[in-house]
Amino acid sequence: MKTLFAKSLFLILSLAFSNKILSQNKTNILGAWMMEQDNITHLLLFTSQHYSYSVYNIPEKKFIQTQGGTWTEANGSVNTKTEFSTTDKSMVGKTYSYPVKIESGHMLTNWSGQDKKWKQVDNGGGDLNATWRITGRDQKGTMNSIPPSARKTIKILTGTRFQWAAINTQTGDFFGTGGGTYTFKDGRYTETIEFFSRDSSRIGMQLSFDGKVEGKDWHHRGKSSKGDPIYEVWSKED
Template sequence: MKRLLYVFLSLLLTAFANIKSYSQQSQITGAWTMKAENLDHVLLFTNGHYSYSVYSVEDKKFHHTDGGIWRGDGNNRESGNLQLTTEFNTSEKSLVGKTFTCVYAIKEGRLETNITGKQLTFTRIDAGNGPLNATWRISAREQNGELYNIPPAARKTIKILTGTRFQWAAINTETGEFFGTGGGTYSFTDGRYTEKIEFFSRDGSRVGMQLSFEGSVKEDKWQHRGKSSKGDPIYEVWTKED
């Protein structure tokens, strides 16, 4: 009887801890923005990944991005510490693979944090709602009429989506190499995925373009078919990472 009671209490405490941790994550997940010196600063958080980007929509110029994996300390859903492990950084490649800690506090739709090394205040854009809210890794691509699988590897392309914002990044987490990124706003309605580009590291002339795809989500797979920003036909399958 005592053993059963001990097991029950252990399970109850574990469940409570998980709920508490989830509540904290649900407070910070989503998209956040601020404007400084005519530059757009955007933070994206899914349940396990984050990205921070700096760019100018008006000038069609990309300045910086970094991102990776984050974990909360679970102490408080509205404030606490974040542990971040860098998977890409366009300004300082040597930081890839490093883990650092920052603090945050959320109050009245604003996020105060020193995640960039400076104390900044961001305003919430969305709370990370919707079927595509996650970090996705490209796992298959059609070429010449055949679908080729792309197994997990250090060299990968990921796509971070909150409720209304997206960012893709082509990276190598072992070497720190960075191959490109782009992002902006998106919608997903009635099987139609549409994104509007706000920044593109390889070609600023594509800022403002709108791309539309037929898409669907089933369990941990997201597939879409359409045309790339170059106008080439594409069919891709993405697998959920968090």
Template structure:
């Protein structure tokens, strides 16, 4: 049975995060013609990416908190196409079930289908906290300009942003796998370079609790060694 819930949504008309006793954490997808909307929900964060095959359109996301099923607070941290939306919150009702949901947006209802349940060892909100330079790992303290990576059980999205100014610097995402110490990303959208769509990037990776050691080569082919920390 579906339950009427309270949602928070960006005013531009695309959906945000959800809340229910059956947890909405994981990945969701909605399609309209060639347009794909991909949503990742962690216990405290969500992202929405909008794209067509080979063409990035937009992305936005932020934090969410549910005091009760009818009182969900959602703060937008980034918006690729309209930084004036950063910090705004709105309410939106929806019908939600374990595998699908219908969101009643200002321009009509939109149906989403679940693509994973956010299981595995990697799901969460990750922020880069260390980067190796000249053979030394340098700490990167928390600040308004940051790079984060949001993972569900099968999907990922990274975002570079400034939460104080509302600036958006770039994003990419798609599916990923993490097996036998190797983390592999399969790119489905990339705001900075659409020609990267379809590429796969593999990295060495190890987890120690909420610390992720990540090394290999960037999308440009430059060597990288980074530490990412999961906060929720």
């Protein structure tokens, strides 16, 4: 049986009526999509291979839940494979299929018997639009590599939105997440935190880093939300 979270995601992405579904052009769904109800923000992010779905309340600085993984498009539906879930780790590794209708910059769905319209926040693009995995971290002047494993930290970035998640795709364990908006201009990466699962006091903080992309690696240097100096290397997963 699907969990309540899986059902809610299915309802969010399912159409009330649809003979018209997602076209064969995958770029229709790439980017960030948002829906707001009663101060609750629902956010969907899609890079070329990965997605995330997060729910949070900005005024109350409350993180509610998140889920994410990989996705493909086939036969007019978005097919997902779950890599992380804050509500039910038994979902990890399972696949689901959702029909979607894209129309005039909006995604039309049916949720709990009512038609819903998602606003397209951005359609991807930019040097950082991808899913990234941390592959190196400086410790006392030495860059230590972080080899691929089931336990990993990823960062999903569309054209204007980001979300990081620390996960274990083998056990289903979830260690933390955060996200919000970002800009990347003239070698300066700046993010504004809108949700943070570990510490709500970080919400609203703006952090800036020196950044550059070299091939498939993104070099990221500055200070963490705790104020600690960091120098990290992230590599493209997409």
